[in-house]
Amino acid sequence: MEKPNTGINIFMNALGGKWKCLILFHVSRQPVRTKDFYERIPGITQKVLTEQLKQLEKDGLIRRELFPEVPPRVEYSLTELGRTFVPVLNAMCEWGYLYADARQIESVSCCEAPAEESDEPKRQHTMRS
Template sequence: MVKYNTGINIFMDIAGGKWKCLILFFLSQQSVRTKEFYELMPGITQKVLTDQLKQLEGDGLVRREIFREVPPKVEYSLTELGRSFIPVLNTMCEWGNTYASVKGMEPDEQIQCDHK
């Protein structure tokens, strides 16, 4: 068993990395199919997406639902525990927008931060 000194260690273990928070952010808006992640996050590889989703599912934040149809459809959504992370995502999004404004950066598109 891994021993943690602080909550931030736990947080970084669960949500750290380049893509996890972005995956959770998009799932806070709606359920997402596997192929849609590639449209939402250009540059992510299949291996990385699969690994990150499996880790988030294993940590109890993401639910994977398989629809029995041809071709098979897989859809991801947040669990109750995952939805409890939405206020953190909203705060991160708002901070990023504030930082961009202070630095005179122009985002590619305006993303609405406040998700329920």
């Protein structure tokens, strides 16, 4: 049976999985070079990163910019459509802290609003034990 095109199904088809939201989270803060993803997202493989970046680009959420330099430099940034997801990313991060508090899980700060949302108040987080 085919899944209905509900909002949540559309969302899960576009952004479900382990890596896409993490990739978008980092790109929402600033343009990211390919090599920097490995430092920011431990455990992601080159194959998976390449696939996820291509899919996010195909889905219109990020743009890939190739700079004519030697060696070549590639940066990824959010598109207009991708920027509409920033409030969702911020809400996901905030919920993560609520969950961490409820489950007594140690957490570190990550939720300062990205540049696209800089006019909104920022919630400061500290390490929790």
